[in-house]
Amino acid sequence: MSRKVHVKSFGCQMNVYDSHRMADTLAPGGFQETAAPQDADLVILNTCHIREKAADKVYSEIGRIRVMKEAAAAQGRKMLIAVAGCVAQAEGGEIMRRAGSVDLVVGSQNYHRLPELVARAESGEKIVDTEFPVEDKFEKLAAPNRDAIRARGVSAFVTVQEGCDKFCTFCVVPYTRGAEVSRPVAHIVTEVERLADAGVREVTLIGQNVNAYHGQGEDGATSSLGQLLRRLARVPGIWRLRYTTSHPRDMDDDLIATHGELGALMPYVHLPVQSGSDRMLDAMNRRHTRADYLDVIARLRAARRDLAFTSDFIVGFPGETEQDFRATLSLVEEVGFASAYSFAYSSRPGTPAAEMEEQVPDAEKSERLQRLQALITRQWHAFNASFAGQTLDVLLEKPGKLPGQLVGKSPYLQAVQVMAPRAMIGSLVQVGITDIGTNTLFGTLAENKAAPQLAAAGA
Ligand code: SAM
Ligand code: SF4
8 A cells, every 4th residue: 555654864874874764664654755745645743853943943843734533534634743863762652742743753773663563553552762772773674775765866865874972971872873883895785786776876875983893894894984085985876975974083993094195085074172272171081182083183184185074063062161162163273174063052951961060041142142153164164265266076966046056065165066968967077167156156067077087997
């Protein structure tokens, strides 16, 4: 029987990947994806618990979907609401107590059981499944079919590592995603080969702590992330590799060297530091100092001169003084970031920082956040402006807003708009940058438009 499923992702790229895999796993049972929740027989909200605001969004979204569910019921049609992801994992059955319209709560390690859980929910059972099972979720999830891969575009995410053992004092991830687990190299290679075969040209390896990757290698020995990247660079059709999110402590010599060796590895590294103050880094249990972080940046720059960096910052962590905050500003000045995410500290139930005294008042957090964001925005604009008149390799991904226009990505994840025929989607081209917009670069196809990687790959 053909039915429709709508999956909405909140939060990180890992959730985007999980949402795709949930849809893939439900497809053999007759569920087709729809972008319109009001038409769906099953709506899955794949949620994020990282900050209070993210978690609160889920309840307002459930309210919105409940109205659609009631409208469907008035037409004699049944709609199921499922809550998945980290809020499901953290709050479990509490969600159904707060929102009676929810039929199914499924934790982040149990998506492979969705077909069975949905079948039970369809027969009227209210289900909460948030156990951490012993079986390997990834290998039980169905692989996407060719059409699904093509519909998702030429750039794909692949989760290679999940969970975290670091226990930063502010963070819920070790509780919602569990202990660190790495997928075996052979399984990742098979998945990437399938993606490449269907037209994917860029793969971003993802994990909460991706550079702590230590999966079983094809020879049985443990593989590092650097080794995995070198292996994936040999997959025919894969021209670009990226990885996120890394922890400064796990940035080992091998991974740093990989940046100097692999042309396919994009020169853009997301390396969260959270604070520039050693006192705060210690209280956050980050297990590295400001000097350690700066040393990693210097070693990476020595391996590849054109590397650009992004980061994550938290302002207003308990006990943060103006002096600590200024240390963060000075670190940003010292590194010079291409862009960065910054957040006001959000107290998360069950984490050690939530119990700390000296919580910083909200007004002070917002004032510091504004100052930090102003500095980051200046660096971001300066970084983009530095490409005016330069030529960039661009992977063309999709049609742009104007007729005849395509949008692609530069090595530094900048959106680049260029006039080019639709048939060029999936091509790697050289673009001369003519104008710099706020979020986008504009350019024209260079005369010799095939990018060097393409020529080298013989494509
Ligand atoms: N694993 C990564 C790392 O080690 O930095 C990041 C994972 S987390 C999903 C993404 C970002 O959310 C963090 O880098 C941090 O800046 C932010 N974050 C996590 N917990 C937070 C909290 N309680 N309040 C504010 N921001 C938070
Ligand atoms: Fe959270 Fe990242 Fe720290 Fe792990 S390393 S606890 S995911 S911030």
